[in-house]
Amino acid sequence: MNRLNNKTVLITGATSGIGKSCARYFASEGANLVLFARREHLLDEVKNELKKLTEGDIYTSPCDITNYKNVQQVVSALPEQLKKVDILVNNAGLAKGLEPIADGLPENWDVTIDTNVKGLLYVTKEIVKGMTERNSGHVINIGSTAGHDVYPNGGVYCATKYAVKAITQTLRIELVATSIRVTTIDPGLVETNFSNVRFNGDSERAKNVYKGITPLTPDDVADAVLYAATRPPHVSINEVILTPVNQANSNFVHKVKAD
Ligand code: 8X3
Numbered sequence: 001m002n003r004l005n006n007k008t009v010l011i012t013g014a015t016s017g018i019g020k021s022c023a024r025y026f027a028s029e030g031a032n033l034v035l036f037a038r039r040e041h042l043l044d045e046v047k048n049e050l051k052k053l054t055e056g057d058i059y060t061s062p063c064d065i066t067n068y069k070n071v072q073q074v075v076s077a078l079p080e081q082l083k084k085v086d087i088l089v090n091n092a093g094l095a096k097g098l099e100p101i102a103d104g105l106p107e108n109w110d111v112t113i114d115t116n117v118k119g120l121l122y123v124t125k126e127i128v129k130g131m132t133e134r135n136s137g138h139v140i141n142i143g144s145t146a147g148h149d150v151y152p153n154g155g156v157y158c159a160t161k162y163a164v165k166a167i168t169q170t171l172r173i174e175l176v177a178t179s180i181r182v183t184t185i186d187p188g189l190v191e192t193n194f195s196n197v198r199f200n201g202d203s204e205r206a207k208n209v210y211k212g213i214t215p216l217t218p219d220d221v222a223d224a225v226l227y228a229a230t231r232p233p234h235v236s237i238n239e240v241i242l243t244p245v246n247q248a249n250s251n252f253v254h255k256v257k258a259d
Pocket of ligand 1: 143144145146154187188189190250
């Protein structure tokens, strides 16, 4: 389908996992894409893959969203025809470490807070300005079940996702007199590189997180993002929480033991 022809969608963290799936889903709806991520060679790979799916524009730019100056530069360097972002998908996010607060590493906290909270704020600030001037747009944040229930050893990551919920709700109130929609899509267990990053490349430990359950896929989440983005303009999907069927929330997960 081509429900988003002529719409411009900006996605952060677009080279892997949920961000990359969102890019594919929006490309297959004919949208123009602006893709941000840290690594240029991965952006090139994604761009080449997506070119086959869409005749829309695909523009990629390396961006360190934790650096406000860099976000300002990259946004102001957008090509003229892509400056009017219709849909912003704030996807970039990560967790580093899984320890009690007393044992946590401040450098892990810094990168998690800088990316998930400050990075999301920086990009939102730069993009919502234009949306407000045009009285049109849609901000879609990728939150988490970790923004609804905390779990032991996840304190800082959970704090960042509670922050995403707070920012989403605040923005929705601030923009209530406009036509701009604000959504948060909050998944539970999704099998991506997330746990690998959390456990610093310990792939055995990462795999264990998803053992005994059928986790969500990045496409499941992208499907929810696209649903929110394709409702009629008077409908705001404010919040979607999605989990695998055997996950009730952050703390209640039914896993089948291997024989
Ligand atoms: C990721 C889900 O359960 O690892 O946002 O916190 S969880």
